[in-house]
Amino acid sequence: MPARLSHLDVLESEALHIMREVAAECKNPVLLFSGGKDSIVMLRLAEKAFRPGRFPFPLMHIDTEHNFPEVIAFRDKRAAELGERLIVRSVQDSIDRGRIKLRHENESRNVMQTVTLLDAIQEFGFDACFGGARRDEEKARAKERIFSFRDEFGQWDPKNQRPELWDLYNTRVHPGEHMRVFPLSNWTEMDIWQHIAREKLAVPSIYYAHRRDVVWRGGWLPVSHLVQPREGEEVKNIMVRFRTVGDMSCTCPVESDAATAEAIILETAGSRITERGATRMDDRTSEASMELRKREGYF
Amino acid sequence: MDLLRFTTAGSVDDGKSTLIGRLLYDAKSIFEDQLQAMERSTERRGGTGVDLSLLTDGLQAEREQGITIDVAYRYFATPRRKFIIADTPGHEQYTRNMVTGASTANLAIVLIDARKGVLTQSRRHAYIAQLLGIPHLIAAINKMDLVDYSEAIYHTIKTEFSAFCTQLGARDVSFIPISALHGDNVVDRSAHMPWYTGDTLLNTLEGIHIQHDINLRDFRFPVQLVCSPQISGRPDFRGYMGRIESGSVRAGDEIVVLPSGHRSRIKHIVTYDGNITEACAPQSVTLTLEDHIDISRGDMIVHPENPPRSAHEFHAMLCWMSEQPLQPRGKYLIKHTTHTAKAVVQEIEHKVDINTLATGEASELKMNEIGRVLIKVQRPLVCDVYRNNRASGAFIVIDEHTNNTVAAGMIAAV
Numbered sequence A: 001m002p003a004r005l006s007h008l009d010v011l012e013s014e015a016l017h018i019m020r021e022v023a024a025e026c027k028n029p030v031l032l033f034s035g036g037k038d039s040i041v042m043l044r045l046a047e048k049a050f051r052p053g054r055f056p057f058p059l060m061h062i063d064t065e066h067n068f069p070e071v072i073a074f075r076d077k078r079a080a081e082l083g084e085r086l087i088v089r090s091v092q093d094s095i096d097r098g099r100i101k102l103r104h105e106n107e108s109r110n111v112m113q114t115v116t117l118l119d120a121i122q123e124f125g126f127d128a129c130f131g132g133a134r135r136d137e138e139k140a141r142a143k144e145r146i147f148s149f150r151d152e153f154g155q156w157d158p159k160n161q162r163p164e165l166w167d168l169y170n171t172r173v174h175p176g177e178h179m180r181v182f183p184l185s186n187w188t189e190m191d192i193w194q195h196i197a198r199e200k201l202a203v204p205s206i207y208y209a210h211r212r213d214v215v216w217r218g219g220w221l222p223v224s225h226l227v228q229p230r231e232g233e234e235v236k237n238i239m240v241r242f243r244t245v246g247d248m249s250c251t252c253p254v255e256s257d258a259a260t261a262e263a264i265i266l267e268t269a270g271s272r273i274t275e276r277g278a279t280r281m282d283d284r285t286s287e288a289s290m291e292l293r294k295r296e297g298y299f
Numbered sequence B: 001m002d003l004l005r006f007t008t009a010g011s012v013d014d015g016k017s018t019l020i021g022r023l024l025y026d027a028k029s030i031f032e033d034q035l036q037a038m039e040r041s042t043e044r045r046g047g048t049g050v051d052l053s054l055l056t057d058g059l060q061a062e063r064e065q066g067i068t069i070d071v072a073y074r075y076f077a078t079p080r081r082k083f084i085i086a087d088t089p090g091h092e093q094y095t096r097n098m099v100t101g102a103s104t105a106n107l108a109i110v111l112i113d114a115r116k117g118v119l120t121q122s123r124r125h126a127y128i129a130q131l132l133g134i135p136h137l138i139a140a141i142n143k144m145d146l147v148d149y150s151e152a153i154y155h156t157i158k159t160e161f162s163a164f165c166t167q168l169g170a171r172d173v174s175f176i177p178i179s180a181l182h183g184d185n186v187v188d189r190s191a192h193m194p195w196y197t198g199d200t201l202l203n204t205l206e207g208i209h210i211q212h213d214i215n216l217r218d219f220r221f222p223v224q225l226v227c228s229p230q231i232s233g234r235p236d237f238r239g240y241m242g243r244i245e246s247g248s249v250r251a252g253d254e255i256v257v258l259p260s261g262h263r264s265r266i267k268h269i270v271t272y273d274g275n276i277t278e279a280c281a282p283q284s285v286t287l288t289l290e291d292h293i294d295i296s297r298g299d300m301i302v303h304p305e306n307p308p309r310s311a312h313e314f315h316a317m318l319c320w321m322s323e324q325p326l327q328p329r330g331k332y333l334i335k336h337t338t339h340t341a342k343a344v345v346q347e348i349e350h351k352v353d354i355n356t357l358a359t360g361e362a363s364e365l366k367m368n369e370i371g372r373v374l375i376k377v378q379r380p381l382v383c384d385v386y387r388n389n390r391a392s393g394a395f396i397v398i399d400e401h402t403n404n405t406v407a408a409g410m411i412a413a414v
């Protein structure tokens, strides 16, 4: 008997199996790559699943143009290193073409990504999209299948999901419908960092502790062209890191000195706040906000 | 650290949600923001403090109705193990959810309300756990606080349920008296039940041996993808990608490809991290062979000893999951390992009354019903009996027109 497999080995093998099922059964898959840590792990898993061959799908990023510049630079560098094709579709484009109406200039663009994403899926005729979502992130996600069916409007119907038995995935869709596939469903934030440490994966620098100007709005918000200090607000310069890297206008860093993946693992073990709870102002609006967004076709 | 997947089964109000909440809370896997959200919800519904059962409430419709409607997955870890919980609701109409949760589980916790004793539903849950081949069962006798922590009541329930499990053929069953609400014997030992000397629930979950849950004897490698990238420097590379579903394999091993019957030897076991000399279930690897033979997705690579069967026709247990009942002579697709085949249900041999376990004749199988059928497939399945090998004995039934998954199937005899 070979050495016993660790929980990471088992999770990794499960993810490879999922990715290969998609490659074998879906006609036109795509991998959604944001430059964030979960999708970075997904890319490593794709290498493990398909090398020495090429990826049997392109990468795609839905760019809000509210992204951290470090993340965009990282995205381009990583895609180039891998020698895989990267498609970028931008929310700004959807706004310019009138597909999205803004209520005000610097509004958070997390929700708007849905429109751009669904348009891109239609444009390329994708029938399966790999996403990096994890079930430990949020209540609605906890109920979502690994192969999550989307109707022709890109919508998720949580009450009418296909039963998912063993690891026999039903990938069949009619034209115009598609699957969202989540190989990291069973991973937690901790597993992700353990994997990053084990594989020595590079991640955008903002995941590690650094000094940054922030203002307090019920959470620290990074000062940028999107978030300008308002009158009476004090700008502080503190050591922070980001646990997620979303829209700069609503993604909060946490105070931290953790400068390596190992240090983050230690911090995560002691953390008393969930990843999204700590960092996403857009999730706090109502108990059901992620579920509502997902029903509309969000990631 | 290894990984244990378990499912929880109980009737409505037996305390499943409270138990999971308690387990996560005491194992320090509930975060402060979740606690605060639970406090707010509890207050909104006119309660005070924290109702731990709210943690597992997922969707809006559930929060409105106060019930769980679908399988949800939860995660926690202790220094010894990582756990994945498939949390499934216990209503009559949701057998399909329990089957779903049970299909990937190493262990099932069946909750029994100490005041009510062994109910029809408790038997049903044990039956489904056994049918799905879950190797370990824990009967958690809950709400002991409401029966004065009575040892006599615990023993009466234990004796009755134990007899029933023996009748089912369940081998590994543990019994634990608990109070999910107050935390007795969940993570911390109960001060109220000194007569109970066994492990707490969490200790039991941490200690159960799971290495043998996968069949380690029979090597089964269903081919998922053929990789022939035509890369410069390695023009002849031809690898067979897949996951070892059971058993193990070494470089140099003699193998047979089924259903063709062609023989060869393993040349390399290729992984991204380099070639390895030996691999075991459930590793995903790429195999190369000494000889160039025609192999495609859906074929299975195995050792010549203990080969699986190739079957055009087989008997199976089906759990039906669709509003549209199964009709005899109905045509479907079945997906078994990496192979999808057209199939026809020749005959419904019998239906199981999951409350009494009595079998009877049936002209159809309705949603949430379980029965034994005879299935004929267009191309032979390379398979094992589910009891011997979960991975190569399980299949799903797909309706070709709606694309829905309409049944879970387990091969009973070939």
Ligand SMILES: Nc1nc2c(ncn2[C@@H]2O[C@H](COP(=O)(O)OP(=O)(O)O)[C@@H](O)[C@H]2O)c(=O)[nH]1
Binding pocket: B010, B011, B012, B013, B014, B015, B016, B017, B018, B019, B053, B142, B143, B144, B145, B146, B178, B179, B180, B181, B182
């Ligand atoms: N006294 C007592 N009440 C309990 C216990 N476990 C659960 N309950 C209560 O039983 C009710 C149903 O529990 P819940 O967890 O929602 O049950 P579920 O439907 O199985 O998820 C709730 O009011 C719980 O507070 C226990 O051990 N003792």
